[in-house]
Amino acid sequence: MADSQLYVYNTLKREREVFVPLHPPFVSMYVCGPTVYGNAHLGHARPYITFDVVCRYLMYLGYKVRYVRNITDVGHLENDADVGEDKIAKKARLDKVEPMEIVQRYTLDFHKNMALLNNRSPSIEPCASGHIIEQIQMIEKILAHGYAYLSQGSVYFDVQRFEKDYPYGELSGRVTEDLQHNTRELDGQSEKHNPLDFALWKKASPEHIMHWPSPWSDGFPGWHIECSAMSAKYLGETFDIHGGGMDLLFPHHECEIAQSLGANGISPVRYWMHNNMLTINGQKMGKSLNNFITLDELFSGNHPLLEKAYSPMALRFSMLQAHYRNPIDFSNKGLEDAEKAYEKLSAVYVLLKEMNWAGTTVNTEIEKVLSSFEKECVDAMNDDINTAVVISNMFKVSSYVNQFYSSGKTEGVSKEAFEKFKNAYLLFYRDILGLLPDQQMERSNEDFDKLVDSLVDLRNSAKKEKNFTLADALRNVLSQFVTLQDLADKTIWKHEKKK
């Protein structure tokens, strides 16, 4: 990018556009959150890491971001139309617990894993169950405008009627005529006037355990209305960014647009951003496909498809190594490679953090590379959040940092350029990509540390006395528990077993 403006790919326009917020310096962003009826899995990691980085970068650009991400706790229908059962209610019935117990359990699990991935908490995390009134009010508006109808206690959005006034299918590129042909005729759809219509409010059957009173029936809100109602409440009828996985494009996001237009007459979102999917062995990961790996399993290595445990940061890094709009295929090899690469980068981060400028000469080449580092990273991020190129840039400068460290001097770079570079590197690593330096994976305790320190001292004494037999024996023992590294003047060790 020649100019330093942020460009993002807008799914609605199918091209990159300059990002200009509606009310600078504020940016309003909504991201579809999880339905909390199961453990957080690998698939959840991708969108929330992606939009966490988007949010972090917007903050770096000086925007004040309000980031809203919902928790879906009223459940969507398990199957289509009348035969469906609320997902959360179903899980609750199977587990013989209160629905809200399910919600609580998996919300906590989700939060725990998001924290491990170092995703910042959203500014507001509204629950669907806490916004039944807002959803009912929105449905009333849609009804009043004639874009919905009541049918046996349920309310449906009238797509055909809506299409007379507004386009339907713009976001996903659907043509309703084609959709008609491709819609399967399911039993029990008689409540709908048209197969394309979707539920705004569903009357609850007697055995349905989650339901709320409404002007139409005791029931529960439809599949898509919560996002429309809650985004409008907290971000306004039009807001800047709506994010989510590509799989939500149709029908979920398409319906959100229709609902907002139907209720407020305004298209709700200015920039639609969609992350691509994660596949496992080339196949989409899905609850129904039974091939998903939970984050707990990934971090513990406890899953048949996993060769070992992977750290949350390795996962985060591996996802940021690819562009968010391209698919990622999960593999052990891929994660292992990412883990190694991430550890190298982290080592550089740790070294650089403690490093101070000390030099005498300026080398034009080094000076140039280091002083253009920040701009190159900014350019990459401005180019539709290209984290892969940012990481590439970080590797390009890594060898300089390592050389500075080995020589003990920051030779070849001016003080000003070094400090600018250092700050930028720390900023991109920690604040924008949201990476954390290698956490000590293994639990440590003081006694253990003291013991290791003593053995390391003993080994160094042996080395001084050229008693290499003893030194090697000590090294062999130590390397069963930690990783040793001899530097010029001292020995450092990490809580990592030799592989």
Add this chain to the structure above:
RNA sequence: GGUCCUGUGGCCGAGCGGCUAGGCAGAGGUCUGCAAAACCUUGUACGGCGGUUCAAAUCCGCCCGGGACCUCCA
């Protein structure tokens, strides 16, 4: 069947008309008592066939392969 995305060196993965992506693995070297780490050197890729252009991995067409959505899903 419809809509859309995609095919890059051993593997992963950027790239949006001309200029080295990067990582992992491999090979050679420097340093080191050994080990580890680090540093240096090394590989010249773009599914196939045509076309546009002075110039194409990058644009267009066709063919072949992979995937997503069209039903809850991040």
